[in-house]
Amino acid sequence: MKATIERAALLKSLGHVQSVVERRNTIPILSNVLIEASEGGGIKLMATDLDLQVVETVDAQVETAGSITVSAHTLFDIARKLPDGSQVQMDAAEGKMKVNAGRARFNLQTLPRDDFPIIAEGDLPTSFELPAASLIQIIDKTKFAISTEETRYYLNGIFLHVQDEETPVLKAAATDGHRLARVTLPRPAGAEGMPDVIVPRKCVNELRKLLDENSEASVQIDLSASKIRFTLGTAILTSKLIDGTFPDYTRVIPTGNDKILKIDPKSFAQGVDRVSTIATEKTRAVKMALGDDKITLSVTSPENGTAAEEVPGAYKEDGFEIGFNSRYLLDILGEIEGDNVELHLADASAPTLIREDDKSPALYVLMPMRV
Structure with missing residues (x-):
């Protein structure tokens, strides 16, 4: 196999395929990328971990068609370190692959193409x-x-x-x-x-x-x-x-949660983030006390002390307290794009429904914590 390819094209394609390859492999061939150069020009790169397979096709000048497998991470690192705009020549023969670009010369170990496993897709109806x-x-x-x-x-x-x-x-x-x-x-x-x-x-x-x-x-x-x-x-x-x-x-998606809290997700998330600074890594618990249009966030940590912050929100139902894992709450709030989010609550032990509004394609349910 002998082919010449532009460094940027090789790097981009290798970037896609090499990330599938696990760093440690008990089966040596799984550390490799399969390179197939075809007569009409063009190179096919393939990598797999036996459960997942990526194939990328890239333009190249092919002198001699053929196929070989070579270490995916090594070839990616070489391509990454080559100068911009360089032309990369790959020449495989007799169990080795030469990689030349500018003044750089590499001679890499290869494994035969026939040993490379390919996921049989079967029928995909x-x-x-x-x-x-x-x-x-x-x-x-x-x-x-x-x-x-x-x-x-x-x-x-x-x-x-x-x-x-x-x-x-x-x-x-x-x-x-x-x-x-x-x-x-x-x-x-x-x-x-x-x-x-x-x-x-x-x-x-x-x-x-x-x-x-x-x-x-x-x-x-x-x-x-x-x-x-x-x-x-x-x-x-x-x-x-x-x-x-x-x-x-x-x-687990609640349908009868009738206590509705409306908040601005960004300022609420900032409040949760601030008070959870002192929460312990293990529980990350933050308590939310709901009153008439007033929400008080608080964290009590035996090691670090206490924190509290009042955040604005629209709430007209009976007041109560509920606890959540702050990281889980922040993950959900981070996915809300609008300026308003609804929390549909029932009580301190029931799952809470979170969504932008009833027309939003996304919906979240969060289990409360005892705090």
Whole structure:
């Protein structure tokens, strides 16, 4: 294999694929990126961790077609350190790959292409398109609530499912048992009959990086009950789905919470952030005392002392006190884009519903804490 590629193009493509590669691998080939140069020009780069696979196609001048695998992180680091605008020559033969750019010369160890594992997609019967902006909205407004507990593996991703309501919708939900985030969008054409799927956290993170560079585009999504493929720009991201059943999260969304507090999310978040400065790392508990159009935030820490702050808000119901994990509360408030947010409360032990208003596509549920 012999090809010449522009340094910027190589760096950008390697940036997409190398982040899938784990730093430590017991299987050496999984540390490598597969480079395939084709007759008509163009190079295909591929990396995988056996659950997730990224393929990126990039323009190049190909002298000799062929394929080889080489350390993904090493090649990425080389490309990163090469001078701007340089032309990178890659020449693979006899178990080695020469990388030349300007006066720099590298001779890298390779592994044969035949050893490289490729995820078999099988049939992907459901196929639809989503604007990149919609996918960004889904990810940003739910990702923070994905569980990191490996024992509850079925919560380690975003749950995507379609529902026939007054108008058919696509819903994305994530929960870690303490908080729940859900986004509802109109169902895209082609998504009818789609199986319920759980997209793993690592796939979500890699997809989000790719979306940053293709935010104006449309994303082609193809899926079955076990695999999902995202095609955007010159990149194709294929992932296995989590094999498990997502719990019926609708049961924890409160419908009868009649105490409504209206606040400005930004000033409220700043107040929570200030008083939680002295909260202990373990509990991060902040208490909210509700009175007539008055909210008092307070934190009591045996080690650090106490803090309190009054924040403005509209509240006309009976006064009571409720406690929340400040980090969870700040995560939710950080995703509110408008100048107003509604907290639908019941009592100190019932889950609280948080949303901008009843027309907002995003909805959050937060479990209270004893404080």
